[in-house]
Amino acid sequence: MDHFLYRDGQLMAEDVPVAQIAAQVGTPFYVYSSATLLRHFALFDDALSGIDHLVCFAMKSNSNQAVLKLLGDAGAGMDVVSGGEYMRAKAAGVSGDKIVFSGVGKTADEMRLALEGGVRQFNVESEPEMEVLSAVATSMGVEAPITVRVNPDVDAKTHEKISTGKKGDKFGIPIERASEVYARAAALPGLKVVGIDVHIGSQLTQLEPFELAYNKVRELTKQLRAEGHEIIRLDLGGGLGIPYAQASNEAPPLPTDYGAMVKRVFDGLDVEIEIEPGRLISGNAGLMVSKVIYVKDGGDREFLIIDGAMNDLIRPAMYGAYHDIIPVIEPAAGTEQTPYDIVGPVCESGDTFTKGRHMALLKADDLIAFRSAGAYGAVMSSEYNSRPLIPEVLVQGDQFAVIRPRPTFDEMINRDTIPEWL
Ligand SMILES: *Cc1c(COP(=O)(O)O)cnc(C)c1O
Numbered sequence: 001m002d003h004f005l006y007r008d009g010q011l012m013a014e015d016v017p018v019a020q021i022a023a024q025v026g027t028p029f030y031v032y033s034s035a036t037l038l039r040h041f042a043l044f045d046d047a048l049s050g051i052d053h054l055v056c057f058a059m060k061s062n063s064n065q066a067v068l069k070l071l072g073d074a075g076a077g078m079d080v081v082s083g084g085e086y087m088r089a090k091a092a093g094v095s096g097d098k099i100v101f102s103g104v105g106k107t108a109d110e111m112r113l114a115l116e117g118g119v120r121q122f123n124v125e126s127e128p129e130m131e132v133l134s135a136v137a138t139s140m141g142v143e144a145p146i147t148v149r150v151n152p153d154v155d156a157k158t159h160e161k162i163s164t165g166k167k168g169d170k171f172g173i174p175i176e177r178a179s180e181v182y183a184r185a186a187a188l189p190g191l192k193v194v195g196i197d198v199h200i201g202s203q204l205t206q207l208e209p210f211e212l213a214y215n216k217v218r219e220l221t222k223q224l225r226a227e228g229h230e231i232i233r234l235d236l237g238g239g240l241g242i243p244y245a246q247a248s249n250e251a252p253p254l255p256t257d258y259g260a261m262v263k264r265v266f267d268g269l270d271v272e273i274e275i276e277p278g279r280l281i282s283g284n285a286g287l288m289v290s291k292v293i294y295v296k297d298g299g300d301r302e303f304l305i306i307d308g309a310m311n312d313l314i315r316p317a318m319y320g321a322y323h324d325i326i327p328v329i330e331p332a333a334g335t336e337q338t339p340y341d342i343v344g345p346v347c348e349s350g351d352t353f354t355k356g357r358h359m360a361l362l363k364a365d366d367l368i369a370f371r372s373a374g375a376y377g378a379v380m381s382s383e384y385n386s387r388p389l390i391p392e393v394l395v396q397g398d399q400f401a402v403i404r405p406r407p408t409f410d411e412m413i414n415r416d417t418i419p420e421w422l
C-alpha cells in the first residue's frame with residue numbers, strides 16, 4: 001500500500017498534486033511519502049511486537065537525511081554499510097547504540113569511526129576482518145560488540161546480483177565453519193561476541209528461503225551457546241520483496257506474515273531480534289517523476305524519450321528491473337493505449353526503461369511517474385553524461401519540501417579542480 005493515488009484525475013503524493021511539485025521543482029525528481037515510509041516501518045515494528053526487537057532501516061536503499069530523521073524519530077535503528085552511511089545516520093540524530101555496521105569490506109578507519117561514535121554491533125564477515133577489528137578496538141582500549149555473518153547456503157530464489165546467502169556468494173562465512181570462527185573470535189582481545197547475523201538476499205518473494213535460513217540460525221544459536229558463547233541477539237537481515245507490478249498476481253509476503261514466522265521459529269530461544277529491511281520500507285514510498293521530451297517514430301515502434309535516464313534510476317538497466325510507469329494526469333476510462341519503448345537521453349542503448357509498454361497516448365511535455373522508486377533509486381544515481389543529480393522531495397500531508405536540491409551546472413562543474421600547472 002502507498003500514498004500515490006489519483007484524485008480528481010490527478011496523481012497525488014499524499015495530499016499534494018504531483019504536477020504541482022513538478023511545476024515548482026522541475027523534472028525529473030524523486031518524491032517520497034512520509035506516511036508510506038512510517039506505515040511500512042510500523043508494519044515491521046508491530047509484526048515483532050511482544051518480543052525484544054529492533055527494526056534497523058537498511059539505509060543503503062535510501063539515505064537522505066530527511067528520510068533517516070523521519071524513521072529515526074519513529075524509533076528505527078539503522079543498518080549501515082560504510083563510513084559514509086554511518087556518518088549520515090549520526091548526522092540525522094540516530095544514536096550509536098541503534099546503528100548496526102554491516103558490509104564485507106569494512107576498513108580500519110571505518111571501524112575506528114564507529115567505535116568512537118558508538119555502535120550497536122559490527123556484523124563481521126570474515127576472519128581477516130575480525131583480526132583487524134580486534135587490533136583497532138584493542139588500540140583504542142575498547143571492546144567491539146560483534147556478530148558473525150553466516151552464510152546458510154540457501155537459495156533465495158531472487159535475481160543473481162542480489163542473492164547473498166548461497167555457497168559461492170562473497171558474503172559471510174560458511175555456516176559449517178561457525179564453530180571454529182566463533183572460537184577464534186572469543187580468543188581475540190577487544191571483541192565481544194553478542195550474536196549471529198544472516199542476510200540471504202534482496203527482493204525475496206517467498207518466506208520459505210528465510211525460514212530455511214532462520215531454522216539453521218536457531219540450531220546454530222543452541223550449538224554456540226553450548227560451546228560457551230553468549231548469544232543474546234540475532235540479526236536476521238532484510239530482503240523482503242515488494243510488488244513492483246500492481247497488476248500482477250504475485251504478492252510477496254507481508255511484514256505481518258514475516259514477523260509471525262520469525263516469532264514461530266525463534267519461540268522460546270530468549271534472544272533479541274534485529275531485522276534490517278530496506279526496500280520494503282522505502283521502495284513503494286517513492287516515485288521518480290519525469291517529463292516526455294519527444295515522441296519519436298522509430299519505424300516499427302514508437303519511442304518515448306523522457307528527461308529521466310539510467311543515471312537517475314539505474315535499476316532497469318542494471319537488473320532488467322520492472323517498474324510500473326503511470327501518467328500523472330489520469331487517462332479517461334477506455335482511452336486508447338499504444339506500446340512505447342520508454343528511453344532516456346543518455347548515449348547508451350542500455351538507457352531503456354522498458355520496451356513495448358502499453359500506455360495511454362502521450363505527447364511532449366506530459367508527465368509520467370515511475371512507481372516503486374523509493375529504494376535503490378536516488379542512492380544509485382550518478383551524474384553520467386553530466387546530468388546533475390535530480391532533486392528529492394518529501395511530502396507530508398498537504399506540505400512538501402525539497403530535501404536535496406538539484407545542483408546547478410556550476411556546482412556540478414566546480415567540484416572538479418584544475419591543477420595549477422595546467
Ligand atoms: C541490502 C541489505 C539489506 C537490505 O535489503 P533489502 O532488500 O533492501 O531489504 C539488509 N542487510 C544487509 C546486510 C544488506 O546488505
